[in-house]
Amino acid sequence: xxxxxxxxxxxxxxxxxxxxxxxxxxxxxxxxxxxxxxxxxxxxxxxxxxxxxxxxxxxxxxxxxxxxxxxxxxxxxxxxxxxxxxxxxxxxxxxxxxxxxxxxxxxxxxxxxxxxxxxxxxxxxxxxxxxxxxxxxxxxxxxxxxxxxxxxxxxxxxxxxxxxxxxxxxxxxxxxxxxxxxxxxxxxx
Amino acid sequence: xxxxxxxxxxxxxxxxxxxxxxxxxxxxxxxxxxxxxxxxxxxxxxxxxxxxxxxxxxxxxxxxxxxxxxxxxxxxxxxxxxxxxxxxxxxxxxxxxxxxxxxxxxxxxxxxxxxxxxxxxxxxxxxxxxxxxxxxxxxxxxxxxxxxxxxxxxxxxxxxxxxxxxxxxxxxxxxxxxxxxxxxxxxxx
DNA sequence: ATTATCTATAGATCTATAGATAATGC
DNA sequence: ATTATCTATAGATCTATAGATAATGC
Numbered sequence: 001x002x003x004x005x006x007x008x009x010x011x012x013x014x015x016x017x018x019x020x021x022x023x024x025x026x027x028x029x030x031x032x033x034x035x036x037x038x039x040x041x042x043x044x045x046x047x048x049x050x051x052x053x054x055x056x057x058x059x060x061x062x063x064x065x066x067x068x069x070x071x072x073x074x075x076x077x078x079x080x081x082x083x084x085x086x087x088x089x090x091x092x093x094x095x096x097x098x099x100x101x102x103x104x105x106x107x108x109x110x111x112x113x114x115x116x117x118x119x120x121x122x123x124x125x126x127x128x129x130x131x132x133x134x135x136x137x138x139x140x141x142x143x144x145x146x147x148x149x150x151x152x153x154x155x156x157x158x159x160x161x162x163x164x165x166x167x168x169x170x171x172x173x174x175x176x177x178x179x180x181x182x183x184x185x186x187x188x189x
Numbered sequence: 190x191x192x193x194x195x196x197x198x199x200x201x202x203x204x205x206x207x208x209x210x211x212x213x214x215x216x217x218x219x220x221x222x223x224x225x226x227x228x229x230x231x232x233x234x235x236x237x238x239x240x241x242x243x244x245x246x247x248x249x250x251x252x253x254x255x256x257x258x259x260x261x262x263x264x265x266x267x268x269x270x271x272x273x274x275x276x277x278x279x280x281x282x283x284x285x286x287x288x289x290x291x292x293x294x295x296x297x298x299x300x301x302x303x304x305x306x307x308x309x310x311x312x313x314x315x316x317x318x319x320x321x322x323x324x325x326x327x328x329x330x331x332x333x334x335x336x337x338x339x340x341x342x343x344x345x346x347x348x349x350x351x352x353x354x355x356x357x358x359x360x361x362x363x364x365x366x367x368x369x370x371x372x373x374x375x376x377x378x
Numbered sequence: 379a380t381t382a383t384c385t386a387t388a389g390a391t392c393t394a395t396a397g398a399t400a401a402t403g404c
Numbered sequence: 405a406t407t408a409t410c411t412a413t414a415g416a417t418c419t420a421t422a423g424a425t426a427a428t429g430c
Contacts, residue, residue, distance in 0.1 A: 002402055002403095029216070029392095033393065047393095108353075112300065113216060157350035161351070164297075164353060171315050181342035192427075235382070
């Protein structure tokens, strides 16, 4: 049963969106192509008409997820530059983000997996991180551009690390403490 | 062929040390029990005499790796408290650490994997992180104990995040920039 | 006699591919 | 006629276990 050109595009989108959630929730090795396609409502075999390999899918998924996130950050920076940094930080360093990795930052859920994969996936992550950084550089204080950039890099790293720790720890109080400590240390312009 | 009581203990140590390297290098799902035992010079079947499950092994491995690291940090803090923070930071945020995950911090190589596993593994990571934090609290500046703790939490998070990013990025300059930015932002007592 | 390690295997995965099917779109 | 998806399968994994073997240590 063939489907329309339009339906093909929809199916492809559906695979990417399903994979975006499942990879982040279960890790790259935690979900197989067959189960993933089943979740997307298609069969295992249909996958290879859309993507050359599972790793190729992750590259597309990573670019897709970062694009959406960078877009949101940009929107906040454009609409309310004064409070954007605080808003981004509160959103990132929240219990909601911690408890829903399937909707969250790919670096915190897939960073070490991606570090072990090929250039295509790593390039997608790199472009995404650069997008995040570009927004942050506009929002942080600093005497000159170099100082702002350094501040943005250090702040981004602290946010990523706090979320990795908050998720892995088996101590709710300490988990919350990490998120709060980094939230409170965010630079205000 | 049975071996001596002493050899059994040595074999167990060898499994743990081999696993400590391989899990961090390849991820929890990236190395199987059979290959792991082969690397340790034993057969697949012998594994289950030493550990109840693969996850159980990771719990022991995590505790083992953190103990060694916390011990080193403690040694530096005791021997040269003035320069210990800088020394820990330079060591952690180095190309050597980035390029040899098999010898490095378990949070940066296995954090997201561990976040998806059971309480035993997560407790081992939690105890280890608390050990690291206890050392850092002594080394960072701060008006009172609460301020020091907050500083230690934020600094630890930044170190973890910078290493996760430095490893995942496909851009050597940006990778180095993240490590340098966090190194330069370390609080000096 | 006990037991640490061995070989062999069960049963369940995994990615990727080959060939059949059937609806679209020229 | 083309092609997106389907079923079925190859071939290679995976964790865990069962039962055999043989050296230790009472």
